[in-house]
Amino acid sequence: MIIEPRMRGFICLTAHPKGCEQNVKNQIEYIKSKGAIEGAKKVLVIGASTGFGLASRITSAFGSGAATIGVFFEKPPLEGKTASPGWYNSAAFENEAHKAGLYAKSINGDAFSNEVKQQTLDLIKKDLGQVDLVIYSLASPVRLHPVTGVLHRSVLKPIGSTFTNKTVDFHSGKVSEVSIEPCSGDDIENTIAVMGGEDWAMWIDALKAENLLAPGATTVAYSYIGPSLTEAVYRKGTIGRAKDHLEATAFTITDSLEDINGKAYVSVNKALVTQASSAIPVIPLYISLLYKIMKEEGIHEGCIEQIQRLYQQRLYTGSDVPTDEKGRIRIDDWEMRADVQEKVAKLWEQAVTENLEEIGDLEGYRKDFYNLFGFDFEGVDYKADTNEMVNVSSIA
Ligand code: NAI
Ligand code: NA
Numbered sequence: 001m002i003i004e005p006r007m008r009g010f011i012c013l014t015a016h017p018k019g020c021e022q023n024v025k026n027q028i029e030y031i032k033s034k035g036a037i038e039g040a041k042k043v044l045v046i047g048a049s050t051g052f053g054l055a056s057r058i059t060s061a062f063g064s065g066a067a068t069i070g071v072f073f074e075k076p077p078l079e080g081k082t083a084s085p086g087w088y089n090s091a092a093f094e095n096e097a098h099k100a101g102l103y104a105k106s107i108n109g110d111a112f113s114n115e116v117k118q119q120t121l122d123l124i125k126k127d128l129g130q131v132d133l134v135i136y137s138l139a140s141p142v143r144l145h146p147v148t149g150v151l152h153r154s155v156l157k158p159i160g161s162t163f164t165n166k167t168v169d170f171h172s173g174k175v176s177e178v179s180i181e182p183c184s185g186d187d188i189e190n191t192i193a194v195m196g197g198e199d200w201a202m203w204i205d206a207l208k209a210e211n212l213l214a215p216g217a218t219t220v221a222y223s224y225i226g227p228s229l230t231e232a233v234y235r236k237g238t239i240g241r242a243k244d245h246l247e248a249t250a251f252t253i254t255d256s257l258e259d260i261n262g263k264a265y266v267s268v269n270k271a272l273v274t275q276a277s278s279a280i281p282v283i284p285l286y287i288s289l290l291y292k293i294m295k296e297e298g299i300h301e302g303c304i305e306q307i308q309r310l311y312q313q314r315l316y317t318g319s320d321v322p323t324d325e326k327g328r329i330r331i332d333d334w335e336m337r338a339d340v341q342e343k344v345a346k347l348w349e350q351a352v353t354e355n356l357e358e359i360g361d362l363e364g365y366r367k368d369f370y371n372l373f374g375f376d377f378e379g380v381d382y383k384a385d386t387n388e389m390v391n392v393s394s395i396a
Pocket of ligand 1: 224
């Protein structure tokens with residue numbers, strides 16, 4: 001069939017298999033062009049199908065020649081209905097990995113569940129013995145707690161008072177004012193339950209209990225800080241509380257890994273267009289201004305550039321991993337540069353519907369958004385009849 005983007009609000013209901021494949025191939029080419037990384041050889045990526053997790057899987061496989069197991073929650077294709085992009089990404093990744101002689105298998109299911117954890121442990125036991133790197137890159141709006149059976153929903157709200165600021169509808173380019181009511185009830189606890197560190201620790205405990213972590217194993221989860229502009233809705237909002245919890249969990253995990261000399265890190269990454277971030281009000285306006293400035297300065301990065309730098313210049317340099325005063329790895333350093341933030345803050349003041357197309361990088365934002373779903377890639381014939389039923393035997 002001919003596959004076109006079909007938008008509903010902030011999501012796209014369709015995905016293009018050839019475009020997703022192109023996306024994965026471009027990322028692989030980038031990693032190959034940057035040379036080998038002396039990194040982990042057996043890697044588990046939780047949240048491996050899109051965004052930072054996919055970039056991590058690609059960097060491990062094609063930068064370090066690693067065997068990878070990827071866990072994710074995606075929709076396979078049905079006759080007449082496309083898969084979710086992460087499913088096509090993973091299918092393309094596996095094909096490329098296998099062509100390159102690399103082990104790659106995937107588990108498609110709810111990573112929060114005991115069943116998917118057990119399935120993953122069994123696969124590691126059977127095929128890899130142990131893993132030496134675990135990347136934790138889940139972004140989810142809900143978590144069914146495996147012990148209590150409670151379904152937690154995360155919210156993106158300020159804490160204490162209503163937050164009013166500018167936002168943009170990136171499809172139309174219309175800048176408007178948005179007011180977000182403060183959280184209430186159990187919103188904070190629920191958001192921590194979904195996006196905090198409890199599940200990360202459960203994964204590491206489960207792996208360790210079955211002796212599946214190699215001596216010196218490392219685990220990394222991803223966090224975000226961002227500027228004062230977005231603080232009320234992000235870092236000082238409900239999601240920020242979850243990130244505080246995630247960051248604190250790195251220390252408790254490191255303590256629990258002392259006997260195998262293992263270590264847990266949080267890496268603070270740059271703001272990027274992903275399915276998760278485009279749903280947060282205010283953030284798309286910030287990102288479109290940030291992209292403009294970072295591209296002008298020649299320091300713009302996507303997920304793959306960020307993770308390549310994380311591996312090569314932070315995790316696997318041959319010496320100690322550099323961290324900030326709170327023990328966090330920082331690859332948001334260029335985003336947070338004072339000169340960059342000053343310029344973004346100035347543009348923020350000026351931004352209105354009439355000038356945003358010019359002073360911001362709306363075009364870049366939209367392209368990245370379409371790219372998430374496999375659209376708008378060079379070298380893909382979008383007019384061609386395309387088979388949506390991509391088949392991959394190693395996705396369980
Ligand atoms: P994403 O939406 O691209 O990726 C989420 C991944 O989690 C996908 O592989 C998805 O299949 C998987 N997933 C979601 N629910 C699942 C479940 N129940 N079971 C198994 N897999 C599940 O998100 P993105 O942006 O790559 O986020 C990853 C991490 O990076 C998050 O912790 C996020 O907060 C963080 N981060 C994101 C930034 C951004 O600007 N996008 C900036 C800095 C950090
Ligand atoms: Na991810």
